[in-house]
Amino acid sequence: MSETRKVHVKSFGCQMNVYDSHRMADTLAPAGYAETGDPADADLVILNTCHIREKAAEKVYSEIGRIRVLKQEAATLGRRMTIAVAGCVAQAEGAEIIRRAGAVDLVVGSQNYHRLPDLVARVEAGERVVDTEFPVDDKFDALAAPGGDAIRKRGISAFVTVQEGCDKFCTFCVVPYTRGAEVSRPVEKVAAEVERLAQAGVREVTLIGQNVNAYHGLDADGRPATLGKLLRRLSEVSGIVRLRYTTSHPRDMDDDLVAAHGDLAPLMPYVHLPVQSGSDRILAAMNRRHTRRDYLDVIARLRAARPDLAFTSDFIVGFPGETEDDFRATLSLVEEVGFATAYTFMYSPRPGTPAADMAGQVAPEQQSERLQRLQALITRQWRAFNAEFAGKTLDVLLEKPGRHPGQLVGRTPYLQTVQVIARRSLTGSVSPVTITEVGSNSLFGSLASQHSTPELAATGV
Numbered sequence: 001m002s003e004t005r006k007v008h009v010k011s012f013g014c015q016m017n018v019y020d021s022h023r024m025a026d027t028l029a030p031a032g033y034a035e036t037g038d039p040a041d042a043d044l045v046i047l048n049t050c051h052i053r054e055k056a057a058e059k060v061y062s063e064i065g066r067i068r069v070l071k072q073e074a075a076t077l078g079r080r081m082t083i084a085v086a087g088c089v090a091q092a093e094g095a096e097i098i099r100r101a102g103a104v105d106l107v108v109g110s111q112n113y114h115r116l117p118d119l120v121a122r123v124e125a126g127e128r129v130v131d132t133e134f135p136v137d138d139k140f141d142a143l144a145a146p147g148g149d150a151i152r153k154r155g156i157s158a159f160v161t162v163q164e165g166c167d168k169f170c171t172f173c174v175v176p177y178t179r180g181a182e183v184s185r186p187v188e189k190v191a192a193e194v195e196r197l198a199q200a201g202v203r204e205v206t207l208i209g210q211n212v213n214a215y216h217g218l219d220a221d222g223r224p225a226t227l228g229k230l231l232r233r234l235s236e237v238s239g240i241v242r243l244r245y246t247t248s249h250p251r252d253m254d255d256d257l258v259a260a261h262g263d264l265a266p267l268m269p270y271v272h273l274p275v276q277s278g279s280d281r282i283l284a285a286m287n288r289r290h291t292r293r294d295y296l297d298v299i300a301r302l303r304a305a306r307p308d309l310a311f312t313s314d315f316i317v318g319f320p321g322e323t324e325d326d327f328r329a330t331l332s333l334v335e336e337v338g339f340a341t342a343y344t345f346m347y348s349p350r351p352g353t354p355a356a357d358m359a360g361q362v363a364p365e366q367q368s369e370r371l372q373r374l375q376a377l378i379t380r381q382w383r384a385f386n387a388e389f390a391g392k393t394l395d396v397l398l399e400k401p402g403r404h405p406g407q408l409v410g411r412t413p414y415l416q417t418v419q420v421i422a423r424r425s426l427t428g429s430v431s432p433v434t435i436t437e438v439g440s441n442s443l444f445g446s447l448a449s450q451h452s453t454p455e456l457a458a459t460g461v
């Protein structure tokens with residue numbers, strides 16, 4: 001197809017959605033679609049939706065309303081615009097979206113993105129299409145691999161999905177229903193993707209999955225491999241200087257993964273480990289299948305393997321039945337662990353999940369009061385964590401131009417953002433940076449030396 005058309009993909013929610021959005025664009029590229037950042041300019045607008053929290057569907061409908069105006073404007077200029085809804089809201093709502101929103105042409109569920117070129121072709125032939133079946137074929141195999149140009153546009157740090165879906169069924173969560181059962185990609189397929197990324201200039205890879213440490217992809221001998229084993233394999237890929245993974249479940253933090261934190265230099269000392277609550281009663285009602293003690297033990301094992309590990313977490317406040325004592329148990333767990341930061345959410349009932357029908361729903365005012373107390377504590381910990389680095393020298397992976405001319409912005413091993421005065425040619429390098437100022441959102445620093453650090457030298461970059 002010679003004519004170039006334009007696709008705009010708007011992502012909501014988690015990193016898995018951002019990754020999926022990139023893959024949708026990659027998959028549509030051979031059908032003649034180039035990416036655009038401007039929806040008004042697009043022939044195809046895809047809303048890649050998230051269903052995790054409150055009013056997700058309503059937000060999508062109001063976004064559709066905004067895009068519909070652009071579609072009408074395009075039509076007055078004689079140009080056709082196709083609107084597609086993808087992601088977890090599409091999976092959950094299915095044909096209801098087409099019924100409610102006349103402007104939508106295509107609804108595609110989270111497992112079917114590899115079929116997009118065909119689905120879009122059907123729309124162009126005049127159909128309105130809904131495809132939300134969980135397919136038997138492998139989405140990852142069928143999705144287009146990103147080409148060199150696409151990777152270069154996306155920068156130094158890339159996400160790679162290695163695992164999808166969840167079998168855990170926490171009582172508050174829609175993921176097992178919208179993303180389906182857990183599946184893992186084979187080790188060598190992931191390695192091949194990471195090698196391609198490295199060749200195109202990517203230096204840091206974050207492995208992602210709803211339950212990434214439940215990873216059990218097959219190795220080259222056809223045996224299930226752990227995430228630790230996958231990380232060991234990827235740490236051998238030339239050019240990749242940093243590895244990260246997210247999101248983990250405390251129950252799946254096995255000895256091999258803990259040991260990898262002690263053994264693998266490219267594996268960064270940062271673990272996002274959602275706990276949700278510090279109260280055993282609430283953890284049981286959430287069906288988390290771990291206790292507060294189990295969580296603290298996991299943290300201790302990880303710290304024994306890598307003492308400087310930074311931890312972050314997710315918390316839900318106001319889960320049905322949560323009392324002031326339960327909430328205080330959460331605060332005391334936060335005090336006990338000491339987090340680099342954390343994401344805090346007010347419980348919101350998701351239709352179809354067991355917790356939505358539980359007795360003892362907590363009043364919104366109470367939820368919001370607890371959220372503020374928890375956030376205040378986490379903000380104090382986050383400030384204290386950052387303040388410790390003032391005057392210290394850290395390895396920073398310099399990723400892209402910074403806020404001001406002459407600055408590059410990069411990340412420390414602990415994922416803090418640092419603005420550094422540095423020349424552009426250092427983009428993609430890991431450079432030692434002395435932290436001169438700790439700001440409210442980022443750190444500021446100056447280059448300690450122009451030489452490559454061992455982290456970088458070890459990979460021959």
Ligand code: SAM
Nearest residue numbers: 172173210247249274314315345346347348350
């Ligand atoms: N798989 C991860 C885990 O085991 O914790 C996280 C999955 S979820 C995409 C991300 C976060 O959203 C959760 O950790 C939880 O804190 C929050 N979340 C999920 N469902 C929620 C709900 N119904 N209400 C409020 N927060 C919710």
Ligand code: SF4
Nearest residue numbers: 166168169170173175
């Ligand atoms: Fe949702 Fe995570 Fe629980 Fe799975 S483990 S049900 S993704 S919160």
